Amino acid sequence: MRYYVVADVHGFYTEMISALKEKGYFDDKSPHKLIVCGDLFDRGSEAKEMQRFILELLEKDEVILIKGNHEDLALDLLNEPKKYLWDMETAVISHHYRNRTMDTIFQLTDYNIRDAVKNVKDFTEKSKDTPFIKTIIPAMRNYFETSNYIFVHGWIPCRAYGMKAQADTFYYKPDWRNAKDVDWNYSRWHNGILAWSQGVKEPNKIIVCGHCHASYGHSKIEGKGSIRGEYAIFTPFIADGIIALDACTARSGFVNCVVIDVKD
16 A cells, blocks of 8 residues: 655645645555645635545545644634633634634634624534534544554654643653543644654654654754744654654645555
8 A cells, every 4th residue: 555644734735735746646546545644724724625635535535534633622612612702802812713723614614703703602513514523533543553654643642641742751651552532632742753852762663743843853853954934944854763744834835745655
C-alpha cells in the first residue's frame, strides 16, 4: 500500500490538492490511501471543499484520519456552546474564536457570529448535523500503525501524569498504545519534535507527526533558519525516527506531503 501523508491542512483545500498533485496522488493507479495527521480545519477558508473531499474518500475507504487538537476544540465548542456564545464579548475573546474553530463551523453552517449568539440552540443543532461532526470526526483514530511507521498528530502519549499538555519535559511510556483518552487528548498538543529530541521514540519505528511546525526542528535541532519569521524553514523535518509535517500553511502558503510505501 502507498500512503500519501499530510498534516495540519487547516482548511487550506487548494494548497493540499496542489501538494497531492505534485506527488502524483491523482494519477496513481496502484493501491493507495491518504493519511491526514490531524487538524483538517480552522485556518483556511475552504472548509466546505475540504469536507466534501474527505467525505468522498471515506465513502471509498481511501483515507485514514488521525484526530488532532483542533478536532477536540470543535467538540468542546459544541458540547458547551453557551459557555462560549453567551454574548458577543464572550464569543470574540474565546480561544475558539481566536483559533478559528468558530469560523470553520460558521463556514459549514452558513452562520455568522451574531446569529450564532442570538440562536445558540439552532446554531448548535445545525453544527452537530454537519458531516464534519456526524461522520468525519467519528471516523478519526488516535493513531495508525504499520510495520515501520506510526502516524499521530502531536506525538505518542508520553507525559507524566498531571503534567500540562504543552509540557517541556517528556518521558517514554512503553504502554502508550493503551493510554487513556485523557492522555491522548494531551498528546495531541505535544511538541513531538521536542519529545523526540528527549528520547521519546518507538524502537524500530518512524513516527510521523504534525502539530508542531517543522521549522522548530530545522531551527532547534539542525540550527537552520528560525522557528518563525522570514527565515523559518517549513519543509518536512526528517531525522532518525521522526517525520514532522506541519508546514504552518497559513504563513508558508503550502502543505507538506510525503509518500510512504508499506509492504504490510
